[in-house]
Amino acid sequence: MPEKVLVFSRFPKSLMQRIGEKFDLLDAGGKPPNEMFSADQLAGIRAMITAGGSPLPGRMMDMLPKLGAIVCYGTGYDGVDLKAAAERRVAVGHSPGANAASVADIAVTLMLAATRRLLVLDTYVRGGDWAAAKPSPMMRPQAGMPGRKVGVYGMGEIGRKIAARVAAFEAEVGYFSRSRRDVPYQYYPSLEALAAWCSVLMIAVRAGDDTHHVVNADILKRLGEDGYVINIARGSVIDQKALVEALESKTIAGAGLDVYAREPHAPDALTALPNVVLTPHTGGHTQESHRNMQDCVLANLTAFFQGKPLAYPVN
Template sequence: MKPTILMAPRMPARLVARLQERYEVLGPMSHPRPAALPAGAEAARALLTVGTWKTDAALIEALPNLGLIACYGTGNEGVERAAARARGIMVSNAADANATSVAEFAMGLMLASARQIGAAERFARAGRWQGNAIERMATVPGLAGRKLGIFGLGAIGQRIAVRAAAFDMTIGYHNRSPRPELPYQYHASLLELAEWADILMVSVRASGETRHAIDARILRALGPDGHLVNISRGIAVDEAALIEALESGTIAGAALDVYEHEPAIPDRLKALENVVLTPHIAANAESAQVAQQELLLANLEAFFAGRPLLSPVAL
């Protein structure tokens, strides 16, 4: 008899097909609350979810046989860790499986914002370009020689730093603790990093501690020539404060792949010319998706075989 697992949000079709070969797969759920649990969910030994879905104590308690919460991506902020820990439930995630893909995309967003690629495309599409001798876009600083401040120098942040160094940028970072083995300038606070940086890259792990870490004070410190790039989670940025900063010229621009209340993007944000918006696709490279799926399958296999998880999350 196949073990029963519960798929909370809908997963990629390729992954679902492979899961169904080995497990009795229930779901997806219409919303992450006990009332949406499908028939037979009480037998589920593993719950497949994503970090942005709320896996709270009520949902955990409604699954009496649950032993593993397996997060498809790297984020696990939606999991109520205390509730999982109290039940002895293990949690896994995708570790650094998508780190290269996200770092690549982060560089694209940084270029798009700092070099005004989106504005340039709109300029060209509108037929305003009649040759550079007539009307041309204003010049902007290049990336060479500029200071990139990375908030969160984990697997993704480190890959961004390596790529930014190839653009001849100076790299600084703020982390929970210094990384003396890495050749980048450590800043003891996020405020100090923002004051130093020309471009502030948010790649920190989302948590209660980092909620609204990027607030009005940090944006003022970044300054009128500064750019903000967020490929972390939307909750790391106070979205209302960011909109005010963009509208008022407190900062020069921003590039966002994540939002505070996904999938909603505020109309005021969409109306701005100095922001680049993408729909949470930094990890959408084929290589990253395959790696995430293989790791999730491997964690499930290890769990049901009684072996240690490949990418456990500390609770």
């Protein structure tokens, strides 16, 4: 008989299909487990699957008295209370690097769309202004990629793939990370120094208390009026209010965002700005990425139920 696994976060059924072929899934649909299942149903569950960004405090873990493993579908695990999990001897796993290529692709796409004003150009054609030869200040020539200084904040799996892609565009690449990496790019000793040097700041750092709102008004000011910020990490890394103010005042030139302080992101001052390109947290949403993440989830669950250490533990 297959082991029972609680699906804590809300996932499309198609993403759980492969996992459901091996395990008996109880889908909470993103709601507290005790609202969807009885205490008897939850009593024997030893593992759960969650989205890394979904808040998962200790009180939720306590609803499953035999819980021994939390498996994050994806790279992130910032929503999981790791201290609470450790206190309850619950192992936490994730899918490191599984979506790195796809996220790096969307980061570069956002960079090009923002710096070359792709949405403005699209509107110029669709609205008939091009055909009417209507002049527009938004149509003035923009700086290209050769020689552009691109700073990557965070040089993990995703950061390295972003840097490699950007370098192929003949741009200069620098980075700041918690430690130097064995990569062929210039290292900067602080985020402040990196922001002062670059004209595009790529945010690829893991979310946490130490990175909360670390990209603030001061960092944005250091980027300068020709600077752009691209965020494919977590919305918490940027002070979103400061970002809106910087965009409205033209302290920076523009932004490309796949993540937000609150998701899903409702229309507001940020979405009204013409110098921003927005996508709905879709960086890792490719067929290859989902296959890779499912492989990691299956490997973690299989190892756990076999009494082995998780295949991809959070360290």
